[in-house]
Amino acid sequence: MKDVQNMGDTRGIAIQRVGISQAWLPFLIANKKKAEKPQHVTAKVKRFTVDLPMEYKGTHMSRFMEILHEYANKPLEFSTVDNLLTESLTKLSAKSAHIAVGFKYFVKKTAPISHKKSLLDVDCSFIGDKEKDGVLNFTIVVSVPVTSLCPCSKEISKYGAHNQRSIVKVKVKSCQPNSLTIEQLVKLIENQASSSVYSILKREDExxxxxxxxxxxxxxxxxxxxxxxxxxxLKDVDYFSIECENFESIHNHNAYASHKEYMDRE
Known part of the structure; x- marks a missing residue:
């Protein structure tokens, strides 16, 4: 049959990223403890793209889904994202490949006094970028709910102080396989809040x-x-960014702060 995608194009424009977006698939996410089974998630492939040379009319869209279906049965982590993009570079004759996958991940929580077990849902993303014959740039993104209590309110009030739910979003990028997991990032964030949040709390926990x-x-x-x-x-981290947003309880606006930083390891 005639391969229209491989037909020539005379407009002289190389496309930097072309592929698919907004595809939903079941995926496996590797657990922090290798002995435990990977967590099943419903994931949105936000984008999965490669570059397209100027001489070709189009890319082979079906190959993106074929690759995704193959990797849906493998625990998603640094090495599998690396293999997925390497395979994409080969099968699509590309010089660069990129993927961003978003999903809800459930972190096990234990209430502080009653020790009731529960699950905290965390918005996460894995982002991979790779050039042909290059190394993988792998980014983990987590958005974690926490509690913050206002120091000013505590200082000026005779009793009590206003607090609020906060969302802390962290992006961590690395070019090296490391042991950094979603659970570790969640714990790191929770340790810097006024308090963690829980799905189940009894009175003594509250x-x-x-x-x-x-x-x-x-x-x-x-x-x-x-x-x-x-x-x-953190070790083996090349870049990180942080966004903190407090959903204020006594104002009709939010409080916000952000920071990004490239790590200097020399």
């Missing part, structure tokens, strides 16, 4: 969480700065 936040007040700036210091200690 008392503990409320008092913990009260004794650990933090502005959005405090959470961000403390998290920057923690991120700087």
């Amino acid at each position: 008392k503990y969480v409320t008092e913990t936040a009260y004794e650990n007040p933090k502005f959005v700036e405090d959470m961000l700065r403390d998290l920057v210091l923690s991120m700087r200690k």
